Amino acid sequence: MAFFSTLLTGWTAPLPPFSVRTPPTIMNYPPFKFPFTGFNVAMTHPRGSFAKYRHLLWILAAVVMICPRLASADAPAPSPTSFTGILHTGIVSIGGETTGTILKTESGTYELDLGKNQALEDQADKLNGKKVVVIGVATTKSGVEVKERRIIAVQTIKTAD
Numbered sequence: 797m798a799f800f801s802t803l804l805t806g807w808t809a810p811l812p813p814f815s816v817r818t819p820p821t822i823m824n825y826p827p828f829k830f831p832f833t834g835f836n837v838a839m840t841h842p843r844g845s846f847a848k849y850r851h852l853l854w855i856l857a858a859v860v861m862i863c864p865r866l867a868s869a870d871a872p873a874p875s876p877t878s879f880t881g882i883l884h885t886g887i888v889s890i891g892g893e894t895t896g897t898i899l900k901t902e903s904g905t906y907e908l909d910l911g912k913n914q915a916l917e918d919q920a921d922k923l924n925g926k927k928v929v930v931i932g933v934a935t936t937k938s939g940v941e942v943k944e945r946r947i948i949a950v951q952t953i954k955t956a957d
Contacts, residue, residue: 893939927956
């Protein structure tokens with residue numbers, strides 16, 4: 797029960813003597829603070845509390861912070877989506893924060909990531925200024941000049957009917 801009161805309040809009762817020659821003393825260690833939380837654990841004498849297990853608390857805190865990231869790694873990959881709009885190539889921006897090809901849709905402007913696929917680049921050059929349908933996976937990246945860049949990793953480009 798003293799263990800839980802230590803965790804919740806940070807206060808512990810005085811410890812009993814450890815031997816006849818050693819008087820009961822309480823050594824105040826700095827409180828252990830769980831990262832990114834307001835939760836503190838008070839430390840007392842190392843032989844009478846879990847101060848000697850302080851490294852285990854750090855490991856526990858690390859595991860708690862890593863587990864949500866591991867769970868999100870198992871999330872399914874996003875599926876390709878169809879986007880319709882006007883295609884523009886040869887775009888240049890300050891700081892080079894552009895893929896050079898954009899698609900202006902009713903919902904906004906997207907950059908198109910054609911990868912290193914020469915066939916897609918040639919097709920995009922032929923369809924410059926025309927209404928097209930692009931199929932790909934949309935992502936968002938943060939930039940320096942443009943705070944939020946919406947980019948489509950293109951799989952196919954074709955003219956809109």
